[in-house]
Amino acid sequence: MDASWLPSSPVASMAALICFLLWVLTLGYCLKLMARIRRLGVQKEQACEAQLHIQQQLHKLTRTDALTGVWNRQRFGENAEAELKRCQRYTHPLSVLCIDLDHFNEINNSYGHSIGDEVLNGVARLLQSAIRQSDALGRWSGGSFMLLLPHTPLEQALELAEKLRRRIASSNLLVDSPVAVSIGAASLQPDEALETLFQRAEMALSQAKREGRNRTLGCLSELPLATQRGRQAV
Structure with a gap:
């Protein structure tokens, strides 16, 4: 070595x-x-x-809305503004549905707010599962939703509204009591502002409430509500 x-x-x-x-x-x-x-x-x-x-x-x-997971009112409005411009540019129909739970305050008072939240979530899920990918759902207020329907004239919007109303009425969201909604529909008029479109849908909803709830009502134009087309629950 x-x-x-x-x-x-x-x-x-x-x-x-x-x-x-x-x-x-x-x-x-x-x-x-x-x-x-x-x-x-x-x-x-x-x-x-x-x-x-x-x-x-x-x-x-x-x-998004923290409770239901759908778009909140601000995001829904932003999307609706963009959709309005597209529809006006290409002259496509545009409709909205204003959907409100009937007696929602009574549900909260009778069953508690946690059950009321579950019902609201259930309604949101039913609505989401029944609409197209191009449609947009937003929570409008406490027990109300707004549904944006691009490429949809009023007649088709009313058909969808009735389908949604029936679906919710048969949903068994409450074990011992039916859950119902009232729905107001409106379709975009030439040169109409988005806020006016929403207001007409809300006017139709208010009229549906006055006529007994659990029904759909369409607002055709600026005509008085008494002359406008409605659909009662059957």
């Missing part, structure tokens, strides 16, 4: 040993440092993902 590489004196041997130990310590420190850097990189990546998730959730909260 060639021993020419070995230190020639005790001092040299000690120096070599010290250098070797320093090298081992330095290597260990570097390995630990690299591992820590990797951990910090993973933690930073996880922190970025968590921050992105939080931002997405916050963005979702600003666009």
